[in-house]
Amino acid sequence: MRFTVKQFIVPNFAKKIAILSVSIFFMGFFVSLLLEAGWGSDPFTFMNESISQRLGITFGTWELILNASLIILTVLFAPELIGFGTLENMIFIGYIADFFRWIWKVSGIHDVIGFAANPPLWLHVCVFGFSIFLFIISAAVYMNARMGLSPYDSIPKIVNKGLKIPFTVLRMCYDASACVIGFLVSPYSINQSELYLPMIGAVIMVFFLGPAIGLVGRFMQKHIFKEDTNEISS
Structure with a gap:
């Protein structure tokens, strides 16, 4: 399959590109807070x-390189999965996170909520809980905009195209591999809590991101993109 105009210029394009851009912005924003809190985010x-x-090197620069x-693999084997959402995700999330981490540092917020600052447990829980909840919602909105998948x-x-393995199992193994790579290359000592605590966010993602995508998708289809449903049914 080759690139087509339809995968970029989708129905309700203006509305979807606006929602997509806002969700990408907030994904980067909440990633910055999750990295500050130090209790983890998604496996990637x-x-x-x-x-x-x-x-x-900076988080955003490495994320863009990867x-x-x-x-390249997506272009070669599944170009139909590429859209504006693909490009916005791969370019902006990392740099938005870097920008806000710089803001937290120069404003002194890093010295209050940062993991190394050892903030009070209640503050740490609030920052982490607030950030991961809204990151999951932002990610669900991004995915339900249906404007392309991230690389x-x-x-x-x-x-999954060439394997007879349930996609859920394959995805869990894939995310677990990302976590293993993160462990292996982490600059922290294997005995330090900094190496284990980031797994909290990854585990939460495994259990809650899927249901959140479903809930947010149903809401968006009913209240925001109902024109899409009308077009399909007509």
């Missing part, structure tokens, strides 16, 4: 943070 973020620290590599999310779709 955990892996990229570990690698970027090991290489001594995404640029992965999108990272496209890979298991490609692999």
